[in-house]
Amino acid sequence: MRIDCYLTPNDVDDLALRERTAVVIDVLRASTSIVTALGNGAKEVIPATTVESATKISANLGGDVALLAGERNGRMVPGFDLGNSPSEFTGGKIHGRSIIFTSTNGSQAIAKARYAQELAVCAFINMSAVVQLIVGRPRPFAVVCSGKEGGFSLEDTVCAGMLISRVAESLGDDVSLSDAAVAAVTLHKALGRGLLKMMKNSEHGRFLEEIGFGDDLKLCAQIDTVPVVPLLDAGVLRLKRAEARIELVTQSMNR
Ligand code: MLT
Secondary structure: OEEEEEOOHHHOOHHHHHHOEEEEEOOOOHHHHHHHHHHOOOOEEEEOOOHHHHHHHHHHHOOOOEEEEEEEOOEEOOOOOEOOOHHHOOHHHHOOOEEEEEOOOHHHHHHHOOOOOEEEEEOHHHHHHHHHHHHOOOOOEEEEEOOEOOEOOHHHHHHHHHHHHHHHHHHHHHOEEOHHHHHHHHHHHHHOOOHHHHHHHOHHHHHHHHOOOHHHHHHHOOOOOOOOOOEEEOOEEEOHHHHHHHHHHHHHHHO
């Protein structure tokens, strides 16, 4: 199995993804928040690239069923219901609701990777569930790191490295890694034992601490606390198909 890693969304070759599974990562904080929202019972997450398009979708859906969530410059967009702290997406607030979500980098990366045969969202908090999903089907996959404003980001690449090394470990000799995938694995080997420390040293982690969201780093640095995989289906992220597949994989592994 060929494993690629795009270190920034600008590197993504949209059409090359058509035959592949794309795994989008924005550890701080979009992918962690999306996984948390669906893990806590949100009906769906609808990613939007701009505040304007998010607001338009919300108006079409009706404010009583949909919540507007996301950030610009790390802070909640004025008029939105929720920001982009994973701690905001509690069951009490979001259970059964559609969440229209827009963020500076994460939702742009999802849009960039939307032509993939299948698109999954990954963070440290759902790592093993994503590994199971990938290992359960023989299709080349590419990791898309959301990065920061078009550039490289440390925490996304370390997360990509953890995913790639776990998949490679499970599949043994059957994998062939691109140079960027090898680089991500190497970075994870160097920094993966202290995820919180790595995030605190990262540019975006330092920014989030500066603006008062330091506690979010602790949530984003946890591993396997929310074992679900958001999958994009007709422009909407939901859990349903992933759960069914994961269950099948688990059953066959237990046999
Ligand atoms: C993003 O998508 O750019 C991030 O999730 C930013 C943030 O930390 O809110």
